[in-house]
Amino acid sequence: MRRFVAGMLAVLMLAAVGCSGRSSSGSQEMVIRMNIGTNPPSLDPRVTTGLPESHVEIALFEGLMRLDEKGNAIPGAAERYEVNDDATVFTFYLRDGLKWSNGDPLTAEDFVWTWKSVP
Incomplete structure (x- = not known):
């Protein structure tokens, strides 16, 4: 039981450190780190089909x-x-x-171009 409690305490401490808002250099930069398992061949949503790239996209x-939290x-x-x-x-x-x-401003024409350029 002691080992379990010590292990859980270690996990909680690591999680708390990982959630701090500061990087190792002390800046307040915003960074997203994702383990997607492989390098995506592309990040162009018009041509990609795999799950790793969809997470990044x-x-x-x-x-x-x-989609909202219920999938609507x-x-x-x-x-x-x-x-x-x-x-x-x-x-x-x-x-x-x-x-x-x-x-630059994002316009309706940008969305139209995207749909028309899908292979």
Whole structure:
């Protein structure tokens, strides 16, 4: 029993250290570390099919819609959407202020281009 308690205490201490907000250099940088098992051949969601790359893509990209904790589709980059009566036209309204990582504005044309460029 003592070994079990000592082992659990060691695990908890390591977890607490791993959750600190500071890196070893003392900065407040935000870092995501993921063990995906292999190097993905691509991080382009239009062409990838494997599970390792999908984990990274989910962390990197937000689509028009995303899944909530129950697996239901909810707006992501879209603020809201409308569907016509026969469900053949979906109109998405983007959230204000969306930007690429370089600061350029993210536009509806970017989403259109992505869909049209899928092989």
